[in-house]
Ligand SMILES: Nc1nc2c(ncn2[C@@H]2O[C@H](COP(=O)(O)OP(=O)(O)OP(=O)(O)O)[C@@H](O)[C@H]2O)c(=O)[nH]1
Ligand SMILES: [Mg+2]
Ligand SMILES: [Zn+2]
């Protein structure tokens with residue numbers, strides 16, 4: 001995937017790798033280097049490559065995040081059952097251990113790659129990149145990446161997906177967006193799952209869940225559904241069809257899309273390619289700027 | 291938690307920059323980590339010595355700064371302070387705001403020293 005890139009050396013940093021381009025030293029002072037790069041710029045960089053890869057194959061990549069057991073795999077099963085003839089779907093499954101979820105997907109006749117993260121509580125762009133080498137994306141319309149069940153860590157790692165979906169299942173309680181703002185702010189779509197359980201959990205108020213979400217300044221749509229009863233799944237399918245159309249249109253225009261809260265990532269990635277700046281504590285004409 | 295992965299990524303970045311600058315030691319590392327970054331500063335501080343052990347940043351001072359959460363309202367234009375789970379406009383109360391600061395997760399700058407400096411000292 002990365003063979004044609006050559007982007008390790010950029011116009012901004014090439015002077016650093018050329019002989020003699022290294023900084024002159026100051027007398028006794030330390031050298032202060034201004035960096036201003038994301039702590040995860042290496043991950044973000046790989047994520048951009050993944051996104052290019054998806055765009056080249058005309059694939060819409062969707063990252064599913066939730067706490068463990070909120071119904072990610074069950075929703076994928078229901079989606080494959082309903083839309084398997086309409087679209088070509090592939091799945092990357094992330095779990096700490098086991099092939100269980102990938103096997104559930106394969107049982108439905110869909111290609112699935114399992115990533116066993118071991119001790120890592122989230123997927124990162126490199127793990128997804130490795131998984132892509134085991135997945136044939138030709139002809140695939142939608143790639144679902146099911147992240148590790150965890151409402152904290154996955155939100156920090158761009159994988160190269162176009163859209164983030166966060167699931168909130170009824171048994172978890174309606175105030176989850178207030179308790180996990182970073183995760184819910186990252187969502188382009190929030191799915192309220194297991195609505196068939198609402199009658200048994202009388203204190204779950206879907207409107208309160210939506211209020212908590214809006215208080216995070218999120219305009220993401222919130223859809224309530226049940227994968228087991230099939231209730232309101234059509235709304236979800238409608239959203240998917242719309243996103244797929246939008247992705248195809250973007251592709252025709254040579255554009256891409258990032259999940260909603262990653263404009264900073266985009267900016268930082270651009271910064272990274274322009275290299276970093278440096279300055280010295282003690283004025284030294286010979287040291288110059290970059 | 292993912293703070294250890296973040297520390298490992300930071301370590302790789304720091305080492306690369308130190309190499310590019312021919313530095314022998316990293317003396318100080320300054321980060322900016324906002325409350326909405328998804329990373330907890332105390333956990334980073336805690337994980338850092340593990341990631342830095344045996345590297346040229348082993349004795350570096352890790353300084354983590356946090357910017358306050360501020361939002362700008364798309365309706366009335368006001369810029370106000372907000373809290374992590376209440377990002378509403380402080381002036382008109384509207385929820386359609388844009389985060390101005392508070393989600394940064396940056397390696398801000400480094401202080402490096404060179405081998406020959408150390409020898410001279
Ligand atoms: N009642 C009800 N149960 C559901 C629904 N969706 C999923 N479940 C059940 O919830 C449990 C967990 O569902 P999964 O789909 O495995 O959840 P997950 O989010 O993939 O879990 P991890 O991958 O382990 O994080 C299973 O027993 C599902 O049958 C639903 O809509 N209604
Ligand atoms: Mg699952
Ligand atoms: Zn590259």
Ligand SMILES: [Zn+2]
Nearest residue numbers: 363366379382
């Ligand atoms: Zn306002």
